[in-house]
Amino acid sequence: MYEVIIIFLFSTLTLLMANEPITPLPQTVKVNHAKAELGKKLFFDPILSHDNTITCATCHDLNNGGDDGLKFSYGIRGQKGSVNAPTVYNACFNFRQFWDGRAKDLQEQASGPIENPVEMGSSFSEVIPKLQRSKYKKLFDAIYTNGITKQTITDAIAEYEKTLITPNSRFDKFLRGDKNALTQDEKDGYALFKSKGCVSCHHGKNVGGNLYSTFGIFNESSSEWLGRYNITHKKRDKYSFKVPSLRNVARTAPYFHDGRTYDLKEAVNIMSQYQLGRYITKEDISKITAFLQSLNGELPKNIEP
Missing domain, CATH: 1.10.760.10 (Cytochrome c-like domain)
Incomplete structure (x- = not known):
């Protein structure tokens, strides 16, 4: 009897939600936790920038709404950007990334700031050797068979960003x-x-x-x-x-x-x-x-x- 009532209530709630143009955020998103932990380290590490001063978290402050609260963000050497930094929270649910949609997903987006001359001002030909000379070599080798590459760097960062969801509003x-x-x-x-x-x-x-x-x-x-x-x-x-x-x-x-x-x-x-x-x-x-x-x-x- 109780099972019937529960099924009825669940079905009724599902029907009501189906009539709403907005639906609740999921409680969780499936992620590879080992990759996400590695991506988290990279997200907060200035090693990805040319002069080791800028991190992903510089413009995406997780204690400040997932952005930096500025009209335009600042990159290496104090250079000022030209577009407002969007929040990284719940970005995994966006159908494209960046205001102009030039990145198809989080992984493609992750390379943008690294290679942007105003933001991190680096390149993967510079970043990869830096990571290989650091603690990251062992961390990448433990997870990725091909070690440290542009693909694995952005994959790890994207996997971490999948965890940045804010359910239960x-x-x-x-x-x-x-x-x-x-x-x-x-x-x-x-x-x-x-x-x-x-x-x-x-x-x-x-x-x-x-x-x-x-x-x-x-x-x-x-x-x-x-x-x-x-x-x-x-x-x-x-x-x-x-x-x-x-x-x-x-x-x-x-x-x-x-x-x-x-x-x-x-x-x-x-x-x-x-x-x-x-x-x-x-x-x-x-x-x-x-x-x-x-x-x-x-x-x-x-x-x-």
Whole structure:
């Protein structure tokens, strides 16, 4: 009898979730733990940069929302970047990596900062010998039959980044059936998020990160950052960017690819006016912002090196 009740409740909950445009994050992601531990060491080690000053964690502070809280990040020799660093948290759920989607997955993305002259300013022809002369030779040889290569370095980093997920937000608990997990303002904010059209781009388990969209505010702009156009060189892709995940968005200011505002309410207002083309009241903005704050999930344990 109890088994029947449990099956019925599970089926009902599954049906209710299926009708929602957003689904809960999974509790875990399958990873190779040995590779992930190695990747974690690399993530926090400046050895990957040309002058041994910059780590992956420099721009992706795991205690600071998975980004660095800056409009633009700084690389070796104090060089300033030109695009806002996105969070590394839940990046494994994105359909592509980087704002312009030039990397197909986490492993392909991992090589980008290492070879970027402004960020780490190195190359794999430089990094590999450095690693071979260090403690890493034994660590790589124990896991990879071909030792230290570009492929194995990026594979390890990507495997670690798969562990950087933030499940069990209050909104996830709400979706799983705990109707008391959200305040009334947060519930109203979610209803507005759907009715106003925000959810047309920010949906799925990562509340975004699964499509490209043209940033409407730049339609008549002279912005130098052209998004997907820099990759495809197709006119239709001008000012088109990967839609960012809104998971932990209250922790990841500043917002947009150019980091134009640190104010979440202002970001909501900008998107309503220029992306959706509709007026939104201050009360509605407050409620949507309240909903967005419920997307803060649980940070992974043992994130320190």
